[in-house]
Amino acid sequence: MIEVNGISKSFLVSKRPPGLAHAVKSLFRREYTVVEALQNISFTIGSGEIVGYIGPNGAGKSTTIKTMSGILVPDSGTCSIMGYTPWKDRVSYVKNIGVVFGQRSQLWWDVPVLDSFELLRDIYRIPPLEYRSTLALLVETLDLQALLHTPVRQLSLGQRMRCEIAASLLHSPSLLFLDEPTIGLDAVSKIAVRQFIKTINEEKGVTVILTTHDMNDIEALASRLLLIGKGKLLYDGTVQGLRSRYGSKSGAAEASQLQQASASTSEQGHSTGSLSIEDIVVQMYKEYAL
């Protein structure tokens, strides 16, 4: 479904030391450093997978998501998603994907949620019948009924995030990008969001690519993990594989704990266990000197 091949992207970042003298100097001569946000990233993702995409801040996770959703144009490399090249066939491609940026909002700030939804219905040209049934499903599974007529500015972050996710799924995309969907959410909302992602993946077969810093998200959802650091892809494999490579100190206990965690019911599982996935990731970051 997704084939990414040797994607690279660099940004120019302007730099100057603090202070007035340097500020004046930079009026005449700007200094830039080139940041290699992505270097030769390649992977393939099959239909119906949930893939966790992790890495420290500034590793290039969001850049990858933005490239795959057609927003950014990479410097080199190819990418084929459902037969489209995202940045070239942007307008026809984006009908098939949903994107949630956890730190941004796509809902109109001053109008009720439903108005934003109806706008999206018209923008995506969703047939009325289909819109009604999708909306009903989303309202039920995300528990939105009470929120639909409230202006977005008066929603809490957790409520808004549920609405954002619903907004990204109104047009029934077969591929969903979630860029930090659980950022800043409380435990209840986090679990609700995870549950929902699992549901649409299982019932509608939506492929999900998810970036997060919360390893519980990954354990609860993703069977496969991509680890990126400093623009390079460092690990591509299962969560179990990661454990057996780094957390082999406590084999059996680990396995049972994983079972617990992936059911997403017991949040306390790994705080008492020997080596949590969080620790493993920290170890990996250290090993690769990130």
Next chain:
Amino acid sequence: MIKPYYAVLRLRLSNGLQYRAAAYAGIGTQFFFGFIFIMVFEAFYAQTSAAAPQMSLSEVVAYCWLKQAFLAFIVLWLRDNELFQLITSGNIAYELCRPSGIYGLWYAKLLAQRLSSALLRCLPILLVSFFLPQPYRLELPPDFAAFLLFVCSLIIGLFLIVAISMLIYISVFITMSPAGSLLMFSVFGEFFAGMIIPVPLMPDWMQRIVYALPFHWTVDFPFRVYTGNISTLDARAGLLFQLLWLAALIFIGKIAMNKALRRVVVQGG
């Protein structure tokens, strides 16, 4: 085809119509400035000893009131901060995941902003200025044809001004701050559009510059069609020129937008 843009227009319109207090304040301000402008012109006309100017005082008065009533249709400084924020904060990421051209969506938003703002203001101003004592009264157009041509030219003028202001928004992709381009466009654009003084009252050499630029088609042209200062024959030809400029500006805007998007950097991670 047009549906998504219409939906944006409708939502933005209903959103804009919420701001009643701003509209009342606007009406007050626009009356105040209308009187000031007319008084200044009145004084000039009383003192002039040169040959009769190319525009009569009553034409200038009509020009001023129309300018005040349809201010939201003609000023370049009217801005949509949301769009600027989209660009500078990186929220444009969401706009780019929509299956429509950004140019069209933003065009619809800007159009709706101007429409909602003008709808709330123009009627009271027009109504009152029709009943003001002379010399401040707004006279009716000389004939019905002039009125019809005025309506057409005003509407095309509105489309033109939105196409011009799109260029301001596109420039923010490069400059990352709206202040500079907004100031440049509004100071030069509005002067060349005839916002400060009607074009016929400018010196000849300056008129030649003005007529070479697109701005005067948005302000000077429709209002002078209304007063009959531009004959119906010239007005019909003018509509054609307006449409040509409109096509050219949209074409340029779309190309510039595509160029900017290819190099877009989504700010703020």
